Amino acid sequence: MSDHNPPTDLEEVVNSEVKEWHFHIYFHQRNANQHQAALDLRDAVLRLRRDGAFVAVPLFRVNTDPIGPHPVGSYEIWVPSTSFSSVFSYLCMNRGSLSILVHPLTREARKDHEFRNAWIGPPFPLDLSALPVKTEEVPIQYPSLKLGYSAPESEFTLDQRRRIGANLERILKGEREAARAPMN
Secondary structure, eight states: OOSOOOOOOHHHHHHTOOOEEEEEEEEOTTOHHHHHHHHHHHHHHHHHHHTTSOOOEEOSOOBSSOBTTBOSEEEEEEEEGGGHHHHHHHHHHHOTTOEEEEEEOSSOHHHHHHTSOEEESSOOOOOGGGSOSOOSSOOOOOGGGOOGGGSOSOSSOHHHHHHHHHHHHHHHTTOTTSOOOOOO
């Protein structure tokens, strides 16, 4: 048996769901081709946001030097969880040679950057010393959009989620390759 027991209480899991994410696009700031590739990717994301492909908000500034925990040139893209898979997919397929740090936004910025992260492309070492261990509030960005942590209540109640889950299990009984959920 492992030392880690992931939570399985539906209410606890739903209430702790990550609602906002950061994608940090990294480029070697002294490499003109990488810098331009990063700017081109940023412009493409902005165009696609404008055209309704997804919700993604690049920060107004592009850091041409290391800043905070980020060791090279970078910029941040804020993404609500409702657009996460679309943005992740787009950046996976179109990043070129750029590396991208992906992390959730929670009250624990250091853990988010160190343990709860994912990399698209090769990882970079981070300087976590300036990040807070824990803050009182979740860092809410762009509340005027009413997305992420600023969104109205969940689209499904716990009872609706349970019915959806039970229906999925019923349907998946006919799929030989689908793993079955434990009975308890």
